[in-house]
Amino acid sequence: MKTILLWLLLLASGVALAQSNLEINTPAVAQIKSAMAVRHGQLAPHYASGALGLAQDASVQLRDPNAVPLAQRAAVQAAVAAENNDRTALYREIAKANGNPSWETDIRSTFAQRWIDKAQPGWWVQTAQGAWQKK
């Protein structure tokens, strides 16, 4: 009986550990993250101007192209496309790193909420109804 209780305790602690963290320290995740951090320097002014917004689907959207000076528009469009590719890859890699590729959709919606929650005042975010709103 005592041994069984010990086993139960051990199993329970294993469950608790498995629950506490997601694996995000993989080379693939690190690489995507640093590319995104560098790109953020280019995108940040356009979040502030309202040209870019954080969408409900965890992507970045060029919601007002006219807010970007014409000379920069193509470069910003390319950066947004690259950012969204990286974001999709990031969600997929985290799901994969945790042995559950099917979690990708859940991870994407978790990120969608957190990008929006952490957006700075003045940035544009999309509401659940699809409307754009200035924070």
Added chain:
Amino acid sequence: MPRSVLPLFAVAGLLAGCVTINIYFPAAAAEKAADKIIDEVWQLQKKLDVTAPAKETK
């Protein structure tokens, strides 16, 4: 039913619980992971460089 069988059921139940937990999405852990990554990407810890323009390295 002999009493010695009961703990076996308990263990079986707990194992089933473990399997369930691994299949279901750990929402709280995912939120924590997302926060950590977003802080790094947006450099929310160190306020430096937030507005610095990125150099196009090609």
